[in-house]
Amino acid sequence: MSPKGFFTDTTVCIGCKACEVACKQWNQLPDDGLFFTGMSLDNTIDVGASTWRHVAFVERPAPLGGQVTGMGNLSWLMMSDVCKHCKRAGCLEACPTGAIVRTEFDSVYVQPDICNGCGYCISGCPFGVIDRREEDGRAWKCTLCYDRLQDGMTPACAQACPTESIVFGELNDLQAQAEKRVEQLHSRGMTEAYLYGADAGNQPGTGGLNAFFLLVDKPEVYNLPPDPIAPAMEAGEAWRSMAAAALGMAVAAFGAVLTSRTGARP
Amino acid sequence: MAECHPVGFHWPMEAKRRGAKLIHIDPRFTRTSAVADIHVPIRAGSDIAFLGGLINYIISTDRYFPEYVVNYTNASKIVSEEFQDTEDLHGFFSGWNPDDGGYDVDSWQYEGFDVSPMPGGSGRFGAAGERKTERANERQDESLQDPRCVFQILKRHYSRYTPEMVDATCGIPEDQFLAVAKTLCDNSGRERTSAICYAVGWTQHSVGAQYIRAASIVQLLLGNIGRPGGGILALRGHASIQGSTDIPTLYNLLPGYMPMPKAGPHPDLPSYIDGNTAPTGWWSNLPKYFVSLLKAWYGVAANENNDYCYDYLPRLTGDHSHMSTVAEMADGKLKGYFVMGENPTVGSMHGALHRKGLRELDWLVVRDFAVTETADFWQDAPEIKRGEIRTQDIKTEVFFFPCAAHTEKEGSFTNTQRLLQWHHTAVQPPGDARSELHFMYHLGRRLKRLYADSADPKDRAIRDLTWDYPTEGEHDEPGAEAVLAEISGYTMTDGEALGGFLELADDGTTACGCWIYSGSYKDRVNQAARRKAGREQTWVAPEWGWAWPANRRILYNRASADPAGRPWSERKKLVWWNDDRGVWEGLDQVDFVAGRPPSYRPGAKAQGVDALSGIDPFIMQGDGKGWLYAPNGLLDGPLPTHYEPQESVVANPLYKQQCNPARMEWKRRDNPFHKAHDDPRFPFVVTTYRLTEHHTAGAMSRWVAWLAELQPEMFCEVSPELARERGLSNGGWATITTARGEIEARVLVTERLRSLRLKGRTVHQIGLPYHWGSKGLSTGDTVNELIGFVGDPNVSIQESKALTADIVAGRRSRGRRVVTSGDLVARIEEDATERDLPGARGSADASHGHKNGEATEGRTHS
């Protein structure tokens, strides 16, 4: 199965929040509380345990390339944020119970029947995506609609997205499409357009994102980290060799059990 | 459009990907502006000045489409020499009658030929016998040079709508205006078309119909009507709001845009037919449609000898629209009121006056998903919370019926592109929830039983009413398809389904509930339920659903071909004349007289459809032309003219006359108005709108947690400048006040709202989304409490998109009185001359003080 993911083109996002609701509908997620924030039209604030898609609204005192408005130095950026399904996923690497797995679609999936709510994954995520739900204590996040993918369906958010700001597909295709789109925007005067997390070269700290973005301003403007690094990357080889050692010990132990059982045989 | 029709907005975004330019004109920087190529902020209520500026630009720079304009519009027609323009009369057209506050429209006519407007307007001629109905006597100048031709009248009328005037009126600097004008013209013509989309931001004004007229002039001049990618597209906000006008639950219409009979002029069938049938053009077919409707309703009882039961129809004596009805209700004249799937105390203007009306009723029936603010007006209302009205003093008996959802019943919605789409029943409604079809059918069944033995002539209309719909299931749900079959039409002899309106007759042999929907049940097949996937069809997708009329997807599409019948360009081809086969053919069903070649010219005495030539694409018009100038059919002028809203911050920069002189006003103690302009109490402009996350009056969104959390509270949008001026803080509270009421709202301070400069003066605009009420999960004060009763004279729509108000920091007071029980703010007895020129509103104090009935119906038919 080839890697699948999202390409989110923020230049066509209209901030309608269809992705937020389609996600909640499909995954039957509860509301996150009713709270007027006064932050542009964003009353969701962030992705979390019960909100797996979140549209950020950025009112920016700067013009957008190619756009003319009587408002002068103003543009309004919108971005539908989501779990990035990182190539090197901090949450997955931090999970001690095997609850978080890498699927055949190369997505990162939390198994709710395994998760014991320890919360190690939360600090493992450089994007602050994964979170525990107060009611049941377990960690939740976007599943890339792992269930829908089993039947070849498109994830709920991407299917609903009215303007195809969220595109779902094979990662290779998405990367090619995204690069073409950047070129097109540059040629139309939106020279600030660039890709965020499109691959390992683009974002070494995560090894690239399976859900990557086309942005027109610095990542921080969208509340994205400029240089995200999976914590395990920082631990680097030390962690990896520790894991290998643990595996080796386990094999030895298994051998020992087998031997002793054999030995016990009448 | 991105805000309120996100999925529809997919298509403009797709066009943008392919290089199209998106222009957005809006007082605010919205989600649409965010992705537009050009966004131009405009003062709310000044759009005709802006559109008039475009018209002036197109004409003065020769950017119009000459062949289209000369052949397909009425540009060349010579107008009566009695016509006088607003340029001559300080903002009035000729024909103003100060005694009844309306226009006599005779002087607006063409010379030599009295062209008919839509049925219902035809009574505005002089005596019927005087009508000049022969097109051979039309006078025209195809060089467009005659000073009395429409083109020259248009040119002169808009000559002062210069970029400088647009700046002074709309607050749009010249460079921004010219950027729009140039982009629009660059993208119109043979190879390219431009579409104009609008919604209630254009209609809800005291001169609303003329906003749309102004856009139609722009589009006709540029050749953008009847062509793919062109048009003026109304973005309608409810699933079947188009259907609600086609099959109207509107007082003035019968199905298919035929008028309700009027008491004076239409005492019998011949007078109705004579008064409403156009001598020339497609509306000459009205008798077939009308008689077929009466046959559908009264069946075998309707025959030639009894005027097909014409006498059963109730008669109009004036304006009986929503606002007039509520005003009468507040005066205790109504007894019973049905409200189905609507929440008027939130969704309609002046909630306090609405509730006053509801308190005067004997009984009220509300059908909805949950108890709405309207249903609960007797215990949950601002005046009850304030202690001014006591629940136990309210006499109204109230019934609330739970309704079935669209998933629990079957039927058709007509969407904003005139497309009928069928929705099927997925599950049964819960408990006692039922469809409106069920409610109406079983109410009718009961009433027929109650009147079964009556010998009173007044009850014959009920006894003879055809009401035999099959029912099914444990709830005895009537069959919606059987109703659609009646709407579509059938033959009286054997009940065969009709193929379309061409088969309708005026001799009682056919029945049809709505002629424009005729054929929607062709071959006994539910055409609205057709669902051939879009990807398996052409881009026109003719086999998905069914569009009225006759499954035509683009109206007046004969205009997509040149006068010789060839597409204007390969890129923009849609239908064309095939001379070998002698037919119109193409991607769409042609909206024209079948088999009529481009070369056809009517004979000197031709009448009816025969009077339409091969180059008359606008077949519903008596002259087949697109009307740059409306010689008939509008009550407030043949050309759109900039008038200020009833309540404005400035004097009209263009004319001495401040407001639309023909507007509807309700001068009542409980409906006070502000000064026409510069009212010191109300210095700011208010405009209202919707948000993506909610639906209209909220009954379908405020109760839904997934939507409520996205917009949890009522808020107002203000600019940083206004926030500074009034001490408003982001996230805090503000109170917004008009003479009608006051509301509180959370404050959202945003750069997306900016003050405008008008002639060196700063004008602040306040944005108010209007979805809220006291019920549901997401709650807040109701914006429409602020808005008074004043409206457009043509269509009786209220002016809620531009008014004046005040805003102060903090929450509203809890102890003040509303306008229905006492003045909210100090009353200023205004000087009428500030709003209207002397004499303009001579008889405005008749009855309730609203002059609509007298002006529009009584006068013109006498």
Place this chain on the structure above:
Amino acid sequence: MGMRDMVRSATGWPVLKQLKHKDLFALGETAYSTRTKELAPRIRQADGVTKSVCPYCAVGCGQLVYTIGDKITDIEGDPDSPISEGRLCPKGAATFGLVTGSHRLHNVLYRAPHGTEWKTIPLEEAMDMIAARVKSVRDSTWEAATEDGTPLNRTMGIAHLGGATLDNEENYLIKKLFTALGAIQIENQARI
């Protein structure tokens, strides 16, 4: 336990799975729970899928309503629709919440004149009460003609305001019945 069982059981043991699937860090398939392995979209179990149309605005997006028995399990966009191609806005996407939400009432409510509370009444009784009231108002407010004898054939005592989310067929019966009753103040959101 025999050797055969031992081996079978051992292959289910994570370490062996890790080795077998070259999943050294136990982050992939070897760590799948039974639930994960059997995961499927819930609409796979649907025994019905009904073609529908979004009830909110007039764009007219196609909807698919998935059901198990008389229970709706999912509502999403219909990819076949040439209008919407499977897309929905937030309101359309929330349709499931609209039609299945606990806010929906299942009974007819009645508030008596001067009453201070709602009470539940049976549907049939409510319908009978309304029919009787319509007849009574109509008969008592009937206007046969003007003073000069011009026919009116109407009642100004009953009015109607209809939402524009009703079906065409419903509007047709509303207009047809109320007009036959002689009520003329029949209005709609379309005016507003």
